[in-house]
Amino acid sequence: MKIYSQTQIVGAMEMNVAAQRLVDGFIAYSRGQVQVPPVQNFIFGQANGDCCVKSAWIEGSEHFTVKISTGFYDNPAKGLPSNDGMMLVLSAKTGQPRALLQDEGWLTCIRTALAGQIVARALAPRVITGIGILGTGVQARMQLEQLMALTSCRRLTVWGRNHMALESYREFATSLGFEVETTQDAEQVARHANLIVTTTPSREALLQRAWIQPGTHITAVGADGGGKQELDVDLVASAEVIVVDSIEQCRRYGEISHALKQGLIRQEQLIELGWLLAGETRGRENDQQITLADLTGVAVQDAQIADYAMQACAEALPGL
């Protein structure tokens, strides 16, 4: 079994190849070609932590993956990062372990950011006049970096609750070449951007229907578990195109679940991302529609990114 560190993984991977592997994975998932056992969750109450184990295999492919990811939210006070994790790649022909990817959670972050790029490529309006980001953390940064490949727009409005975090994000985005406006008023994001990504762990709606410009696309990646919400249900209900990574999962949590439970939208109007990417369903039809993508994260992304990371590391580091 090969063992690769985060540094080795980051150095070996090419983002456009990784994105294509994710596209293939979403399509296989929506075609019912992926074995996805139930997610395992732990709650470590006293330590303010949690862990989830996600596993997947695309039927017929050579490898399957088991991912362990942890979040311990008191870690920063101990000088440790909140998130950690690793992925194991095993042979689907013999069961033997092939690679341990000690990515410390990076592969989960990048597969989520690339999914944001993938849905924006499919759903964003033709002319992007401004990018809006809600949140200032690692995912807020990675989403912005991955959007740069699909648009030359360098106007950014970023929302956060914390002034210092906003200033730090401004420095980051400026260094990427963005003209940056920071704000603690989410309405300003909606007023200045028609491509918005929400990346927060919020438990109450941050964006309201009335603020959104016609033609805007919104990708929501923050609500990855029960109780989380970033978008007002009326905004969800008014979106003309709603894409989700997994209908089965988004029924249970994520932005969509709230509107579904209140009867404001019907399951039949949901489009699974894999159908859209396979060209089996139409997405945006004009520049006036509001489109929405709700990404809760599916294990097939982990399987695809891990398989590619292993391959990329083996090619970049043949001596290991």
Add this chain to the structure above:
Amino acid sequence: MKIYSQTQIVGAMEMNVAAQRLVDGFIAYSRGQVQVPPVQNFIFGQANGDCCVKSAWIEGSEHFTVKISTGFYDNPAKGLPSNDGMMLVLSAKTGQPRALLQDEGWLTCIRTALAGQIVARALAPRVITGIGILGTGVQARMQLEQLMALTSCRRLTVWGRNHMALESYREFATSLGFEVETTQDAEQVARHANLIVTTTPSREALLQRAWIQPGTHITAVGADGGGKQELDVDLVASAEVIVVDSIEQCRRYGEISHALKQGLIRQEQLIELGWLLAGETRGRENDQQITLADLTGVAVQDAQIADYAMQACAEALPGL
């Protein structure tokens, strides 16, 4: 994160300490103090393989464990062992990975064999006149080895379907000091032994009620998944004491499930192993009772054996 090989793990562990850790684990499990998320299963049809991921945390303890175990039944033809696997131990305080135990399935085998020793210690008749083993594989060997610590009886009857495998087992058991009878007729095991362990992947009953001597204790470890069965339902129904490692799991599969579904026994008569080990329930009451233990394997065993293996390796190999 420390990485330990099977050889290092086998060399570092003391079986009596490991057994005590399992006892503690069974008790914690039966007291409802263990988080056990649903088992993840994969089926690799074409490759004739499967994989299961079992995870557990005893609430309040310092570590939790994720175990991956695989069985690929065409592997021997490729010169590879059928079973492989590893366990990961992570901190329940910070989420950081602590150890990767590359045990290749050995820890699962030994925790199962030790569970056999533990139930035999609790339920076997006072005088063991003969030991019987059904099966000739790895688990059949490890069960016998672990029983040696609790009885001086060295009379063994072993059943198998394959003559060569029986002869190989005879050689193994003779080297341990046993007087060995091999047979392809399971009735002979029942006639000559009052402590029997069944270790096969059989899908039909191998032992019948009429053959069993009064006072016999039977431990069944083979039926670890749907469709498997080693004991006739009438034998199960007539046992005066029935102990299971997990009532919840044994309702779904294992020996007990068949008799339960046919209404031959009631769930109320089942004794969970942790209650017995904690002294909260009586087990065998006299030397005439037939007692039965159905062990389907619970993830708390993995958590306990992995935590101990990591500790033992750290003590035995401080320089690593």
